[in-house]
Amino acid sequence: MTKPKIVFFDIDDTLYDQNKLVPDSTAEAIKKLQEQGVITAIATGRSPFMFRALRSQLDIHSFVSINGSYVVHNDKPVYTNPLAADTLGTLVSQTREIGWSLAFVTDKSLKMDGEPDDKARASIESLKLPVSFPESDPHFFENHEVYQGLLFYSDHDEAGFLRNEPFNRFRYVRWHKYGVDVIPRYGSKAEGIKQLLKQLNLTPDEACAFGDGNNDIEMLSYVGTGIAMGNAVDEAKKSADLVTTSVHQDGIYNGLKQVGLL
Template sequence: MEKYLICSDLDGTLLLKNQTISPKTLGLLQQLIEEGHHFAVSTGRMYNSATDFAKLVHPKADVIASNGGVVAVSGEIIQQEKMKQSALLETFLLCQDHDLPVFFFSTDTVYYTKNPPYYFTDEEDKGRVNATKLVAIKTKETFLEHANQFINGIVIEEEDFDKLAILRNELEKLSDVSILSSHANNIEILPKDMDKKYAVKNLAAHLDIKPENVISFGDGENDIGMLEVAGAGVAMENASELVKKSADFVTTANDADGIYYFLKKYLNR
C-alpha cells in the first residue's frame, strides 16, 4: 500500500470557528491513520498547543509547530530550530521603535512585550496558545535573559494595518529572519530558511514518504511553502487568492468539510 503524509494547518483549515474539528473530517483522518497513513498538524502555534490538537485527531498524529521550528514524531521532537540572538534583538528593538507588540515562543512559554491578546488568557479561548507560562519582556535586559529560549515570534496589530506594513518592510531587510503572515493582523517571524515547507520535507523524509505522496492543506501565506512542496497542495476556499494561486487544488471552506471532501475524492474513499 502506498502510504501518504497528510499535513494540515489548524486555524481556517482543520478547525472550525469554534476551535473544534468536524466529525466527518475527524472520522476520515482517524480511519486513514489506522490504515497506516500519516497525519501531522502544521501550524504557527507553539508546540504545546499544536500537540493538544494533534492528540484530538489521533494518538499517532505528528506535529509541526512554530511554523516549522519544531517537528515531532510520536511525541518525540526530531527537529527544533531557534532564531539567532542577533536577529532576535534587532526584531525586538524594531518593534519597540514602532510601538508594536511582539510575542516570542518557546515550546511551552509565551514571552510578550505589551499586554497579551485576550485569547492568550481567556478561559474559553486559551487553547489557541496553551502556554504553561506567560512571561513579560519589558526591557532589553529581560529580553536578553530569555532570548536563548525563543523559537519563533509574531507581531499582532488589530487596528493599524499601515503601521504593521511599515514594520514588515523593515523586518524583511534583516538578514537572519524569514517573514511571513498567517492573517492580515500579524507578522510571523521565523528563523532564516526555516518554515513549514522545510519541516514538511524533513518529516516526509523521516517517515520515508515519497514527495508525491504528501498532501498539504492550508489557507494562509505561511502555508504557501508546504503547499508548493507537496505532491498535492490544497488551498481552502476561504484562503486568499495568493494562496489559491500557489496550490494545485482548491477545496471547500474549512467550515464546509473541505479536508474531508478532498481526501474522500483524492484517495478514492
C-alpha cells in the first residue's frame, strides 16, 4: 500500500458528528497530517458556502464539493461541471406537475423552486446549515449555473420516471430518507478527486479518503486507500479497503493510525 500524500474527508458523519461538530481527535489528527506535509482536503456533497467555517477551523484550502461538480485548489476553482440546463428545465417542469419539492445548488447559494413541502424542510433542516432556510426563486435555474439539484421524495413515492429519458441523464443519490442529490450522469466525488489529483500531479494510489454515505462509494474505491467510517452504509464499507471506528469513536484518528499516517 502506497503511503498517501493527500487525504480527502467527507463532512457529514465523517468530519462532523451528528451534532455537526468536529471531534477533538479529528481536529488533532488533521493538524498532525498538515505538520507532516500531507495534503488535507475535503470531499463533500455540500456547496462551498455551506462549510466556510469548517475550512477555516481545519485550515483546509482545497476541496471537492457539490459531489465533484465544483473543485477548488488553494482557494481557487480548477474544475466545474454544472447540470445541463435543458434537462434541468425538463426536470423542473415534471416535479412541478407531480408536486415534488426541488432546490437548486450553486457554489454560493441554495434556492427553492417554489414553496418547500414537509419533506424538503425535514431534509434541509437536518443539514443544520449556517444560513437561514433557502428562499424561493422559481426562475433561479434560468439565470445561474446550477451544479446540483436537491429533490425531495421517499422510497415509497413513484420515482420510476427518473430512469427514463431525459431524466436519466442525471444521477440521483439519496442522502436522507426524503432527500436526493441530482448530479451529472457521470458526476461523482471520484471524478472531482481525479481533477484535483491532476492539478497536484498525484496518482489515485497516492490518495486516501474517508467517507460514510452513498455518495462516497465511488470515491472510496477510486483512491488507493479508501476508509469507511464505522457508521457508514453497507455499500460504502464494501467499497473501502478498510473500516475504521465510528465518528463518535475517533474514527478518523483511528483510521489514520491504521494506515501509518499517525
